[in-house]
Amino acid sequence: MGGARVTPLFEVRGLHLSLPNLNEKPLFGPAPRVHILRGLDLDLPEGQVTGIVGESGSGKSTLGRCLIRLLEPTGGSVTFAGTDITHLGPQALRPFRRDLQMIFQDPMSSLNPRHRIRDIIAGPLRVNGVENADARALDALDRVQLGRRFADRYPHQLSGGQRQRVGIARGIALGPRFILADEIVSGLDVSTQAQIIALLEELVADMNLTMAFISHDLSVIRRLCQRVIVMKAGEIVEAGETAQVFAAPQHPYTAELKSAIPLPEIDDSWLHDRPREAGDVQ
Numbered sequence: 001m002g003g004a005r006v007t008p009l010f011e012v013r014g015l016h017l018s019l020p021n022l023n024e025k026p027l028f029g030p031a032p033r034v035h036i037l038r039g040l041d042l043d044l045p046e047g048q049v050t051g052i053v054g055e056s057g058s059g060k061s062t063l064g065r066c067l068i069r070l071l072e073p074t075g076g077s078v079t080f081a082g083t084d085i086t087h088l089g090p091q092a093l094r095p096f097r098r099d100l101q102m103i104f105q106d107p108m109s110s111l112n113p114r115h116r117i118r119d120i121i122a123g124p125l126r127v128n129g130v131e132n133a134d135a136r137a138l139d140a141l142d143r144v145q146l147g148r149r150f151a152d153r154y155p156h157q158l159s160g161g162q163r164q165r166v167g168i169a170r171g172i173a174l175g176p177r178f179i180l181a182d183e184i185v186s187g188l189d190v191s192t193q194a195q196i197i198a199l200l201e202e203l204v205a206d207m208n209l210t211m212a213f214i215s216h217d218l219s220v221i222r223r224l225c226q227r228v229i230v231m232k233a234g235e236i237v238e239a240g241e242t243a244q245v246f247a248a249p250q251h252p253y254t255a256e257l258k259s260a261i262p263l264p265e266i267d268d269s270w271l272h273d274r275p276r277e278a279g280d281v282q
């Protein structure tokens with residue numbers, strides 16, 4: 001596309017992650033290590049959504065967790081907004097926690113069933129010492145187009161799409177700069193998926209969010225992500241602008257991936273149909 005270069009929010013160089021392989025513990029000596037990420041280089045441009053695709057077990061979630069430092073890399077570096085966060089301990093990471101948020105795949109298991117929606121969203125705000133946590137939780141409910149009348153409900157009283165909106169509200173309430181979204185629309189029906197994707201697009205634009213969006217669904221990736229990286233066996237086999245990568249895949253694996261999942265070629269206007277009334281939200 002050309003134009004001005006977008007500053008990367010994340011710069012990842014030679015990222016490596018290995019863990020002891022507990023399935024192959026020898027009688028003597030240390031367990032052999034399993035290499036999950038094998039030297040990744042990538043930039044995540046600020047204000048853009050980068051899709052991460054690849055077969056099951058290729059390391060997508062592990063990469064995401066290294067970015068937000070839920071995992072500590074065993075090699076290479078992760079630089080966030082100019083600071084090397086690769087090996088920061090819990091104390092040094094504290095100032096970054098607000099900026100690095102995650103939305104989980106299954107909101108039912110990640111939302112405490114005994115807590116009201118207002119407390120689920122306000123919880124992380126209180127932990128981070130944010131003033132007016134309750135008011136900000138209600139604002140977040142508005143931003144995800146659920147509305148305040150959901151504040152006193154419990155997760156089981158909501159539909160799958162509504163619960164995912166609560167997950168998103170919790171993710172954005174702290175005003176993060178980066179969100180990791182790991183398979184967050186996989187469990188939803190197609191029309192609810194489309195509404196959630198439209199909401200994410202709006203939030204990314206309004207809040208200048210940078211997002212890494214892990215998904216198996218290439219049509220969702222094509223809709224939402226300006227850039228995409230393709231992983232295989234702990235390595236990045238292809239990266240670039242989404243339209244280019246899928247139009248002219250350079251790596252046989254990308255072509256394989258593309259041919260494995262049919263992409264809808266026609267009329268995606270339904271993706272733009274968004275509810276205008278909070279009561280319509282699914």
Ligand SMILES: Nc1ncnc2c1ncn2[C@@H]1O[C@H](COP(=O)(O)OP(=O)(O)OP(=O)(O)O)[C@@H](O)[C@H]1O
Nearest residue numbers: 019020034036054055056057058059060061062063
């Ligand atoms: N704590 C761990 N100990 C040992 N192996 C692990 C651990 N976490 C992940 N792995 C292995 O690392 C590989 C990458 O896992 P990861 O969850 O990152 O893949 P993924 O691409 O996100 O897969 P999926 O699409 O199935 O979620 C897998 O083979 C997994 O079994």
